[in-house]
Amino acid sequence: MHTEVQKSLFLEVVNVIENYFEQNKSSHVVDYIKGTELKDKLDLTISESGISSTELIDEIKKYLKYTPRTSHPQFANQLSGGYQFEAMLGELISFVGNNTMATYEVSPVASLIEAELVKLINDIIGIKDGDGIMLTGGSNANLMAIHCARERKFPDVKRKGNQGLDLCLFVSNEAHYSHKKAMMLMGLGLDNLIMVEADKSGRMIASDLDKKIEAAKALGKTPLIVCSTAGTTVLGAFDPIDEIDVVAKKHKLWHHVDGAWGGAVMFSPKYKKLMKGIELVDSYTFDAHKLMGTGLITSFFTTRHPDILSLANSGGGSQYIFHEYENAQFDTGRKSLQCGRKVDALKFWLQWKSKGHSGFAKFVEDQYEKQNYMVSLINENPRLKLVAQPEYLNVCFQVIPTDESLDINEYNLDLRSRLVKEGKMLTNFSRFNDGTIFFRHIFANNITENKHTDQLISHLLSDLKEE
Numbered sequence: 088m089h090t091e092v093q094k095s096l097f098l099e100v101v102n103v104i105e106n107y108f109e110q111n112k113s114s115h116v117v118d119y120i121k122g123t124e125l126k127d128k129l130d131l132t133i134s135e136s137g138i139s140s141t142e143l144i145d146e147i148k149k150y151l152k153y154t155p156r157t158s159h160p161q162f163a164n165q166l167s168g169g170y171q172f173e174a175m176l177g178e179l180i181s182f183v184g185n186n187t188m189a190t191y192e193v194s195p196v197a198s199l200i201e202a203e204l205v206k207l208i209n210d211i212i213g214i215k216d217g218d219g220i221m222l223t224g225g226s227n228a229n230l231m232a233i234h235c236a237r238e239r240k241f242p243d244v245k246r247k248g249n250q251g252l253d254l255c256l257f258v259s260n261e262a263h264y265s266h267k268k269a270m271m272l273m274g275l276g277l278d279n280l281i282m283v284e285a286d287k288s289g290r291m292i293a294s295d296l297d298k299k300i301e302a303a304k305a306l307g308k309t310p311l312i313v314c315s316t317a318g319t320t321v322l323g324a325f326d327p328i329d330e331i332d333v334v335a336k337k338h339k340l341w342h343h344v345d346g347a348w349g350g351a352v353m354f355s356p357k358y359k360k361l362m363k364g365i366e367l368v369d370s371y372t373f374d375a376h377k378l379m380g381t382g383l384i385t386s387f388f389t390t391r392h393p394d395i396l397s398l399a400n401s402g403g404g405s406q407y408i409f410h411e412y413e414n415a416q417f418d419t420g421r422k423s424l425q426c427g428r429k430v431d432a433l434k435f436w437l438q439w440k441s442k443g444h445s446g447f448a449k450f451v452e453d454q455y456e457k458q459n460y461m462v463s464l465i466n467e468n469p470r471l472k473l474v475a476q477p478e479y480l481n482v483c484f485q486v487i488p489t490d491e492s493l494d495i496n497e498y499n500l501d502l503r504s505r506l507v508k509e510g511k512m513l514t515n516f517s518r519f520n521d522g523t524i525f526f527r528h529i530f531a532n533n534i535t536e537n538k539h540t541d542q543l544i545s546h547l548l549s550d551l552k553e554e
């Protein structure tokens with residue numbers, strides 16, 4: 088079906104990909120360039136007659152040239168990174184098929200794969216006969232949790248709207264910002280997003296949750312749901328799910344766990360205990376595109392309530408898309424907020440099937456070993472200071488300037504912005520409410536080795552003079 092020109096173009100692209108990964112050994116993570124200047128280097132216009140295949144290859148190369156390399160061993164900037172070969176094949180094949188997940192009829196294999204992945208995840212966390220769906224990210228999985236919780240307690244809302252019910256969501260003040268968006272979108276209001284205190288390591292304090300729920304009730308509000316976080320975005324803290332669950336059950340709240348980032352500990356018998364109590368909760372968010380490196384987007388919402396996704400999300404579509412037929416039980420469209428839905432299941436399933444359970448456990452544990460190595464380097468060096476003791480794969484630390492007259496926060500901010508512009512290594516920064524600015528280094532990249540951590544540390548300590 089492809090023309091000879093397309094076939095040779097395809098082979099050339101395979102070559103470009105091969106070279107791209109090869110160059111990770113010698114190139115920078117990023118060729119930093121200001122947005123205004125990058126615009127001049129790219130020709131973003133669309134011409135009347137289009138471009139040739141040689142020009143197309145040039146555009147692909149240019150795209151890769153100016154795009155930060157997330158599979159570079161010195162990329163530690165995001166909660167995702169590295170490279171999973173089998174997942175890439177899955178991504179490619181799902182495009183080749185280009186099927187929508189709405190019905191079994193057009194995506195039979197993918198529907199069964201997705202159902203199996205949901206069941207596997209529920210099995211691992213200890214939820215029997217539950218349900219789940221893949222969706223467009225952890226943010227939207229958290230939104231789905233609130234949506235399901237509301238459907239469960241107030242099914243009338245579906246028809247009548249919020250009716251002035253002051254429904255509240257409780258999260259720790261270290262929780263992800265997606266909860267804010269969900270409150271705005273669902274018409275519940277930011278004032279009903281109630282922040283619970285976290286301890287020094289960033290874990291929600293269950294007794295404060297109890298207090299905040301009582302206080303909300305006293306104001307005439309209706310507590311609906313509490314979201315614990317398994318692996319907070321900045322510090323990587325795990326809220327005490329079991330303790331929070333006791334409070335949630337006492338007040339009859341839906342308990343959701345946002346494990347977008349930290350949920351991957353479920354694959355490791357050694358670290359799974361960080362989510363003690365997970366088998367008790369109502370629902371769970373997990374992003375495989377974060378620690379497991381499956382590729383954006385690979386995101387799950389799972390729940391112990393087998394009927395809730397359909398109850399909350401079905402509505403319409405029966406004239407043309409959802410038919411009564413022998414395979415209707417496998418249709419996922421009625422459980423989703425999307426109509427057309429991409430096949431995200433294949434890439435993750437191929438990756439998991441290739442590596443097996445022990446491969447996934449090893450992957451998580453390898454990242455912990457690298458984290459431990461970095462923490463020991465920091466602890467040994469008087470010029471480096473952890474801002475929190477890591478529970479997970481976030482290493483948050485400050486570099487102490489040799490010149491004591493310098494402000495430590497300004498110094499770290501300046502060091503980080505020079506690091507980005509230089510482009511050899513990429514690691515992020517964050518700040519506490521008290522103004523403390525620090526590096527947030529993430530171990531999510533399977534390509535990084537201890538020698539790369541050595542390089543980063545000595546580079547930072549030399550004030551970016553040596554590598």
Ligand SMILES: *Cc1c(COP(=O)(O)O)cnc(C)c1O
Binds near residue numbers: 262263318
């Ligand atoms: C990244 C993250 C999210 C958001 O997930 P997306 O897939 O980026 O939408 C939610 N919660 C936590 C704790 C996260 O780290």
